[in-house]
Amino acid sequence: MNKLRRSLLLLLLVLAWALAPLLLSRHLIDLFVFAGLFTIGGLGVGLLLGQCGIVNLAQALFYGIGAYSSAYVTVQLGLPSLTGFLAGMLASALIAIAVGWPVLRLTGFFLALATLALSLIGNVLFFEWDWLTGGTLGIGGIPKLSIFGFAFDTPERVYYLVWPIAILVLLLADNLVRGRPGLAMRAMRDAAPAAEVLGVDMHRLKTAMFVICAMLGSLAGSLFAHYVSYISVQSFTVERSIAFLLIPVVAGSASVWGIIAGALFVTFIPELLSGFGDIHQVLFGLALVLVVTLLPDGLIGGADRLAQLLKRRMA
Amino acid sequence: MSGVVELQSLPSRPPHLPATLELSGIAHSFGGFKVLSDVNFAVPQGQIVGLIGPNGSGKSTCFNIVSGFLSPKAGRVLLSGRDMAADSIQARTRQGLMRTFQTPKVFERMSVLENVMVGLHKDGRSGILASMLRTPSARRELDRLRNTAEGACRKFGLGKLLDAQTGRLPAGQRRVVELARAYVGAPRLLLLDEPSSGLNTEEIEQLRGWIAMLNSEGMTILLVSHDMGLMTIADTVHALYFGEIIASGPMTAIQADPRVREAYLGG
Numbered sequence: 363m364n365k366l367r368r369s370l371l372l373l374l375l376v377l378a379w380a381l382a383p384l385l386l387s388r389h390l391i392d393l394f395v396f397a398g399l400f401t402i403g404g405l406g407v408g409l410l411l412g413q414c415g416i417v418n419l420a421q422a423l424f425y426g427i428g429a430y431s432s433a434y435v436t437v438q439l440g441l442p443s444l445t446g447f448l449a450g451m452l453a454s455a456l457i458a459i460a461v462g463w464p465v466l467r468l469t470g471f472f473l474a475l476a477t478l479a480l481s482l483i484g485n486v487l488f489f490e491w492d493w494l495t496g497g498t499l500g501i502g503g504i505p506k507l508s509i510f511g512f513a514f515d516t517p518e519r520v521y522y523l524v525w526p527i528a529i530l531v532l533l534l535a536d537n538l539v540r541g542r543p544g545l546a547m548r549a550m551r552d553a554a555p556a557a558e559v560l561g562v563d564m565h566r567l568k569t570a571m572f573v574i575c576a577m578l579g580s581l582a583g584s585l586f587a588h589y590v591s592y593i594s595v596q597s598f599t600v601e602r603s604i605a606f607l608l609i610p611v612v613a614g615s616a617s618v619w620g621i622i623a624g625a626l627f628v629t630f631i632p633e634l635l636s637g638f639g640d641i642h643q644v645l646f647g648l649a650l651v652l653v654v655t656l657l658p659d660g661l662i663g664g665a666d667r668l669a670q671l672l673k674r675r676m677a
Numbered sequence: 678m679s680g681v682v683e684l685q686s687l688p689s690r691p692p693h694l695p696a697t698l699e700l701s702g703i704a705h706s707f708g709g710f711k712v713l714s715d716v717n718f719a720v721p722q723g724q725i726v727g728l729i730g731p732n733g734s735g736k737s738t739c740f741n742i743v744s745g746f747l748s749p750k751a752g753r754v755l756l757s758g759r760d761m762a763a764d765s766i767q768a769r770t771r772q773g774l775m776r777t778f779q780t781p782k783v784f785e786r787m788s789v790l791e792n793v794m795v796g797l798h799k800d801g802r803s804g805i806l807a808s809m810l811r812t813p814s815a816r817r818e819l820d821r822l823r824n825t826a827e828g829a830c831r832k833f834g835l836g837k838l839l840d841a842q843t844g845r846l847p848a849g850q851r852r853v854v855e856l857a858r859a860y861v862g863a864p865r866l867l868l869l870d871e872p873s874s875g876l877n878t879e880e881i882e883q884l885r886g887w888i889a890m891l892n893s894e895g896m897t898i899l900l901v902s903h904d905m906g907l908m909t910i911a912d913t914v915h916a917l918y919f920g921e922i923i924a925s926g927p928m929t930a931i932q933a934d935p936r937v938r939e940a941y942l943g944g
Binding site: 534535537538540541542543544545546548549551552553555556557558559560561562563570574616 | 744746766767770771775776778782783784785786787791792794795796798799801803804805807808809810811815818819822855858862
């Protein structure tokens with residue numbers, strides 16, 4: 363019965379997702395596209411935070427690398443879009459190995475601060491290297507994403523592309539977390555010395571996960587660049603890194619699928635609050651404080667508790 | 678002093694048993710403070726060897742040196758005759774060394790079964806890509822890990838707690854989880870650091886049973902404990918005092934040694 367109910371719920375969700383672009387305004391479709399992008403980028407940060415216990419504040423760096431790679435490869439070099447995706451992910455992976463290998467020897471606050479520094483350095487470089495990034499002027503005229511001749515040139519088309527990609531990476535991440543490396547990651551998070559004694563090569567595993575996180579950030583950045591057609595350094599600041607970190611924090615850091623809820627929260631709540639004018643950022647801060655204090659296990663943990671409460675009431 | 682010489686002359690390494698672990702001339706200091714000085718002893722294959730000593734005597738340092746958390750300032754640690762000086766903690770694990778901790782270091786947010794499955798990590802092959810793609814070999818391996826871990830859980834009486842969150846278990850059960858996790862990887866040498874700490878009398882008796890069972894299955898054990906009752910399970914006991922071994926022998930002889938009584942038991 364439970365299985366049947368779950369399947370029906372899933373079917374309803376898929377139907378709602380498929381029909382949404384037909385019913386929603388352009389603005390809302392935009393927001394859903396961004397939520398999809400943030401799901402992809404936030405997943406990397408979520409895997410590090412929830413499974414490995416690593417606070418990563420450098421995701422804007424890799425988001426930027428993906429975006430600038432796609433922009434440079436398509437606008438300056440005139441190469442196909444997919445080349446930009448590959449270049450961005452490769453560059454991100456290499457940079458993640460180069461900086462991650464030494465930095466990931468740190469732990470706790472020191473590691474968080476080191477990743478924050480990476481984000482800051484990245485932002486300065488995006489600003490200074492204007493021959494590559496266009497500096498404050500940015501890069502415009504980025505072509506719409508085209509895969510094998512099919513152009514994703516409307517918000518609806520991008521919506522139907524971004525979300526399957528998001529679901530695919532979530533599925534892969536879910537498999538990973540349930541597999542042998544996932545057990546090792548969580549062991550490392552809960553009791554590092556014991557994990558080490560049991561043969562977990564923590565430094566290698568942390569670096570590998572940092573690389574995966576960077577590649578997801580880059581993927582999201584490339585999709586973002588093609589979607590908005592214009593990018594500048596303002597899109598890749600430390601605030602963006604913090605927003606990526608908020609996604610798993612709000613969702614409940616250990617939840618892979620909860621990343622969707624976190625991404626929807628950081629996309630839609632500021633938008634809903636923007637009607638309140640200048641005070642909207644304060645209200646968003648307040649909303650975050652409420653979620654973190656009232657729902658220590660995040661939105662997903664809160665929903666679980668609510669479901670259990672309802673079940674008990676109904677029994 | 679003469680008593681010490683007599684005790685040290687007792688064969689702590691019977692000639693017919695090859696030494697699984699051998700510490701030779703181990704010395705260590707923190708800052709200028711000497712914590713271990715010329716420590717020599719062996720843990721023969723299939724035996725239980727105990728290490729006792731008051732707080733600050735160097736037991737934990739000794740344990741940390743053997744398990745690779747510290748590098749000694751001098752001396753050698755040999756596992757089956759091979760110097761482990763250059764080996765990482767993980768490399769020692771792969772060679773069959775396993776340790777527990779004074780305060781059980783269980784994976785609190787994981788289930789009991791998952792905790793014990795991590796004990797088999799070193800025997801696994803499937804990496805990140807294979808796990809992401811859930812390849813048939815990765816699935817088979819995970820099933821094998823699960824089945825083996827489940828068997829170990831049942832063996833240690835954890836059969837009904839497989840899905841329980843380990844962080845919610847009482848101290849005694851956490852200790853058993855840690856023991857099952859160490860056991861499942863079939864180590865050649867098991868280092869038990871104060872395994873009875875925080876346990877009640879009944880749990881200590883049960884622990885004694887587990888240790889005896891592991892040993893009867895051929896596991897070599899190095900045991901550090903304050904618990905004199907538990908220590909009687911050891912074939913040989915070494916008494917550490919201010920970083921030096923002052924006596925070695927069976928527990929009954931150690932308990933009778935005047936210097937040990939003065940240093941450790943308070944006269």
